[in-house]
Amino acid sequence: MAAKNYRHALFCAIVTLIISFPILGFNLEAKGINITLTGAKTSTIIAVVLAAVAVFVFQAYRDSFTGLLGKLPKLNPLADREPMEQTKKAKLESWILTGIVVLALFWPFVVSRGSVDLATLVLIYIMLALGLNVVVGLAGLLDLGYVAFYAVGAYTFALLSQYTGISFWMALPIGALLAALFGLMLGFPVLRLRGDYLAIVTLGFGEIIRILLNNWTTLTGGPNGIGGIPEPTLFGMEFGRRVKEEGNTSFHETFGIAYSGEHKVIFLYLIALVLAVITALIIRRFMRMPVGRAWEALREDEIAARSLGLSRTAVKLSAFTIGAFFAGFAGTVFASKQGFISPESFVFLESAIILAIVVLGGMGSQLGVILAAIAVTILPELAREFSEYRMLIFGAAMVLMMIWRPQGLLPMRRIHIKLNRQE
């Protein structure tokens, strides 16, 4: 037993060395036009060796360490208390959600412009994650190409505004509906697929859309992207210093206040907030409707669901379509926020991040997904100094989550429909 432990620990330590030494132990230095390889400082090498030793010690005595950890939660006075009742928990969740929304309403008026901008991005990710949550969390269909629908929404607005001069408010429903249509189209060929196979096909679909956008230069401008996407207006009032379009007035002149660039940012933020809240409410409602129950039934046991008269086709397509619809929403807001989009924004990594948000948050759980979206978007911004190690931190966080909380931050609590006994 002990020998096996040490062998395992030695193996882990060697893996640590193999991974970290080439990355940290060497430096590339430019001398004139040549690049030479030099060894790193002694302190770095010592640190690498120390890390390997630490790994060895931890792995060799892992059982006693985890034993110690097991005792730790006892220090937490809340650990032993009775679990809360389901209904109470559900109520608490609604209260927290309401609290977040109220807080979010006041947010832009107290913080800097940069924070508002970031918060808008968070809201876009919340919309995306909530939409993907329908497909992955509720219907149990692993979709790795979700970003495609996001791209469809964004490009719909960008192209329509470029060619027809359409406004944000017109583009919003069109973008969402077109994304939904793409969701429907993707749904048809993948109906029979499940699990890994489905993941591969959706991954392919996401890439097809991106490559199409990249190469259809005459229409989309290819890698150059599309710029000059208009900002949303408030009842015909523009937020720029000067009015661009005939017939519109400008916001600051109408209200007789000084022009400030912040108005526009805050307005966009509020739009994103309203849309995110609408998304959350609609999906919450879906979860208790027949269609939501059908999604879950199909996830739980497809054969039983079919034997009870549920059409696999209709149920899966509805999940794909609705998920894509909200991605289209988010895409339109994103295009308007950036003012410029290119295929760069819709790479596979985006899909992976959105999926990571859903998994981290707890599949199917709305509050969890919202919190995870906030964390995943904001943490990299806070840790800008460590930007080189961003992916490393991200990966480490994922591994730790899978060990300690594989069900996600806040595992899904189903909104049960209660049977109240009438006497």
Next chain:
Amino acid sequence: MLEVQNLSMRFGGLLAVDGVSLDIQEREIVSIIGPNGAGKTTVFNCMSGFYKPSGGKILFEGKEVQGKPDYKISRLGMVRTFQHVRLFTQMSVVENLLVAQHRHLNTNMLAGLFGTPDYKRREQKALDRAAYWLERVGLLDLANRDAGNLAYGQQRRLEIARCMVTEPKLLMLDEPAAGLNPAETKELNQLIISLKEDYNVSVVLIEHDMSLVMDISDRINVINQGCPLASGTPEEIRQNDDVIKAYLGEA
């Protein structure tokens, strides 16, 4: 009501079912028995649309249904249970029954989003029907539990209740007594008879528990190695030499 004519099902080189015919009248309990691997469940899978039969006809109320998709057959009123219980384990007991009533509900998404009166009325009706059947199978107290947390016998009963809320005309039970203790089997016995007597449902039954089969069946069909061996009333089957041979081996 249901007529199976000369049904055959081939998996590659294996002829799993060969020329099986069944005939089920209204308000009748018909059993299919046979040794393990005789092809009983395959017959069920063909009838319920999970398999597309290689040959033969299945007539339900005079219309050919063989090869139709499973969910359409279920909507016609032929609903089945499974040899291994298949519940939606993470959903509550009452939700299991609501899913089964999907086609009776207003599934228009806008109606649901805005909670139209018709939507609410149908949801309520579905809840009432679910409550009625839970009471009927003695699970009303457990209505809000997760279905996966029920005891095995309760899960079996829930599965039957889940079929019954769809208001079927023909119920297909695949080994409903498997894993039940004698007391539970007795309850099941009464339940099945009551389904026939009180709710005018025909029942096709696959079962190994001979006392149950002999007790409640109006007629019995015996299948052996995919081929029909005998059919008749319980009395006739009990005395049929071929059946005795197949079950007990030749002396």
